[in-house]
Amino acid sequence: MMKKLRRRFALSEQGARAFVRACLAQALQNISFVAPAGLLFAFVRGLADGTAAERTLFYALACAGCLLFIVAATRLQYDGTYLSTYVESGVRRTALAEKLRRLPLSFFGRKDLADLSSSIMNDCAVLEKSQSHYLPALAGAMLSAAVVSAGLCAFDWRMALAVLWVLPPAFAVVAFSARVQRALDRKSMAAKMACADGIQECLECLRDLKSNNAEDAYLDGLDEKIRAVERRAVISESLSACFITLATLLLRLGVASTALTGALLMQRGTLDAMTFFMFLMAASRIYAPLEGALQNLVAAIATHANIEHMNEILDGPVQSGREEMAPRGYDVVFEHVDFAYESGVSVLKDVSFTARQGEVTALVGPSGGGKTTASRLAARFWDVSGGRIAVGGENVAEIAPEKLLSLFSIVFQDVTLFNNTVMENIRIGRRGAGDDEVIAAGRLAHCGEFVDKLPEGWRTMIGENGRELSGGERQRISIARAILKDAPIVLLDEATAALDVENESQIHAALSRLIRDKTVLVIAHRLRTVASADKIIVLSGGAVAEQGAPGELLRRDGPFARMARLQSESQNWGL
Numbered sequence: 287m288m289k290k291l292r293r294r295f296a297l298s299e300q301g302a303r304a305f306v307r308a309c310l311a312q313a314l315q316n317i318s319f320v321a322p323a324g325l326l327f328a329f330v331r332g333l334a335d336g337t338a339a340e341r342t343l344f345y346a347l348a349c350a351g352c353l354l355f356i357v358a359a360t361r362l363q364y365d366g367t368y369l370s371t372y373v374e375s376g377v378r379r380t381a382l383a384e385k386l387r388r389l390p391l392s393f394f395g396r397k398d399l400a401d402l403s404s405s406i407m408n409d410c411a412v413l414e415k416s417q418s419h420y421l422p423a424l425a426g427a428m429l430s431a432a433v434v435s436a437g438l439c440a441f442d443w444r445m446a447l448a449v450l451w452v453l454p455p456a457f458a459v460v461a462f463s464a465r466v467q468r469a470l471d472r473k474s475m476a477a478k479m480a481c482a483d484g485i486q487e488c489l490e491c492l493r494d495l496k497s498n499n500a501e502d503a504y505l506d507g508l509d510e511k512i513r514a515v516e517r518r519a520v521i522s523e524s525l526s527a528c529f530i531t532l533a534t535l536l537l538r539l540g541v542a543s544t545a546l547t548g549a550l551l552m553q554r555g556t557l558d559a560m561t562f563f564m565f566l567m568a569a570s571r572i573y574a575p576l577e578g579a580l581q582n583l584v585a586a587i588a589t590h591a592n593i594e595h596m597n598e599i600l601d602g603p604v605q606s607g608r609e610e611m612a613p614r615g616y617d618v619v620f621e622h623v624d625f626a627y628e629s630g631v632s633v634l635k636d637v638s639f640t641a642r643q644g645e646v647t648a649l650v651g652p653s654g655g656g657k658t659t660a661s662r663l664a665a666r667f668w669d670v671s672g673g674r675i676a677v678g679g680e681n682v683a684e685i686a687p688e689k690l691l692s693l694f695s696i697v698f699q700d701v702t703l704f705n706n707t708v709m710e711n712i713r714i715g716r717r718g719a720g721d722d723e724v725i726a727a728g729r730l731a732h733c734g735e736f737v738d739k740l741p742e743g744w745r746t747m748i749g750e751n752g753r754e755l756s757g758g759e760r761q762r763i764s765i766a767r768a769i770l771k772d773a774p775i776v777l778l779d780e781a782t783a784a785l786d787v788e789n790e791s792q793i794h795a796a797l798s799r800l801i802r803d804k805t806v807l808v809i810a811h812r813l814r815t816v817a818s819a820d821k822i823i824v825l826s827g828g829a830v831a832e833q834g835a836p837g838e839l840l841r842r843d844g845p846f847a848r849m850a851r852l853q854s855e856s857q858n859w860g861l
């Protein structure tokens with residue numbers, strides 16, 4: 287039951303227990319609010335039969351007892367509902383962040399950023415509200431209604447029936463609406479995601495849109511997405527308002543049926559006025575929380591889409607593996623590797639090569655040939671679909687991703703920087719590195735030349751994703767990170783593509799220090815960058831077209847020699 291509860295409401299184990307306690311506390315609070323009505327009934331009956339005067343002390347004590355009961359139940363309800371919900375929210379956000387950390391990159395290929403940030407921010411906030419306001423109130427109202435109903439039945443089953451007959455049809459109406467509402471909510475959610483995606487894309491591409499005069503056309507598309515969200519919200523709200531109104535009308539019929547039945551029974555002489563009065567009071571007390579409960583039920587149903595969305599992340603398969611490994615050296619070996627991002631669309635086919643320790647292995651070939659994919663498979667960004675990749679003889683598919691990544695220094699083509707100082711951006715390479723080590727790595731990567739001109743040197747903030755730096759400066763920071771990490775395997779994906787010729791040769795000097803005795807996989811389009819590599823692998827259409835030493839390949843006059851010829855011709859081009 288707890289397991290079901292956890293799954294149904296995306297709760298932690300401790301959260302599920304707190305949730306049950308919150309529902310019970312809410313029910314207790316509802317019952318505490320009914321208690322004064324019982325006391326009032328006893329008092330009026332006392333007045334009617336003349337015993338009230340001699341029981342003054344009892345009434346005073348009972349009044350104080352009711353007050354205490356209400357205060358204690360309210361306190362319990364507050365602690366059980368709000369405090370534990372906020373604790374659970376923290377636990378949920380941390381669990382989500384931890385899960386995101388452990389999910390393989392293939393998962394992020396299927397989801398976009400707007401989708402994920404919506405889960406962390408929006409879905410969590412919706413669930414927080416639902417678990418602090420709607421669900422305990424709903425469960426509490428149902429529980430207290432059950433207790434009060436049992437009491438009423440014990441008192442007079444005919445009148446109890448007159449009060450309670452409206453409950454099943456009212457709740458049935460709302461429960462019936464759940465199926466329709468869920469389908470609508472899914473569509474609403476999809477529309478919201480498309481809109482969030484559109485806004486994010488618009489902000490990211492604003493520069494290109496402006497420079498291509500394509501803003502108007504793009505904004506028209508975005509307007510349509512915003513209107514779609516609006517339309518979906520109106521349909522969803524209108525429908526739930528119809529069902530709620532119908533259910534509330536049904537509940538209200540209960541007061542009329544209580545009054546009619548009571549009047550009829552009194553006329554027949556089978557009901558006394560006091561009992562009639564008590565049932566009228568009970569009817570007025572019992573329906574108020576139930577009307578709230580109906581609203582809460584609708585709101586709780588509406589959270590289903592958010593929970594499904596969040597469970598997609600929480601259920602995402604993680605890459606696991608051994609924490610220990612005993613590699614024999616750091617050769618990277620591809621053995622008949624097949625890979626597809628999406629099943630059926632093969633990206634690498636039967637790729638076999640060895641990148642030896644102490645050597646530079648260059649992956650070259652036409653755009654889309656699979657160079658980046660192959661280099662990232664070595665670090666297990668994704669798992670291969672066929673064949674095997676080994677590092678030091680160990681199958682990477684059996685090694686825990688974090689353990690494996692500790693062996694890699696990677697310089698990506700697209701550098702990501704954080705809105706922090708230059709120093710902290712380099713320190714990402716090795717947490718715990720001292721300032722001197724960070725600065726030394728920065729200087730080796732030729733960062734010193736631009737950092738010395740920054741107002742606060744190494745402690746200058748570089749803006750969101752380093753927007754205050756040029757492409758070459760950003761890439762040098764990324765190289766400094768790799769130098770600081772000093773891992774035995776180095777992946778350089780177009781590491782020097784954003785640098786001018788002068789900078790490039792300086793960086794190459796720094797890189798040659800970084801890569802000494804290491805296994806180096808370089809991806810470069812400019813063939814002169816890889817002219818001094820020990821081995822060239824030409825990847826074309828996802829397969830190895832040829833491999834060997836650069837001189838040998840040039841002599842063979844195959845694809846590599848052709849590429850080299852084309853590049854040297856293009857250098858003579860004029861614009």
Ligand SMILES: Nc1ncnc2c1ncn2[C@@H]1O[C@H](COP(=O)(O)OP(=O)(O)OP(=O)(O)O)[C@@H](O)[C@H]1O
Nearest residue numbers: 395627628633651652653654655656657658659660
């Ligand atoms: N995350 C992804 N999801 C789906 N397909 C992808 C993804 N990344 C790359 N691809 C596809 O895989 C193929 C190989 O891409 P890859 O980036 O490995 O080539 P590349 O040789 O490095 O290209 P380039 O030289 O242009 O960087 C391409 O057809 C590309 O469209």
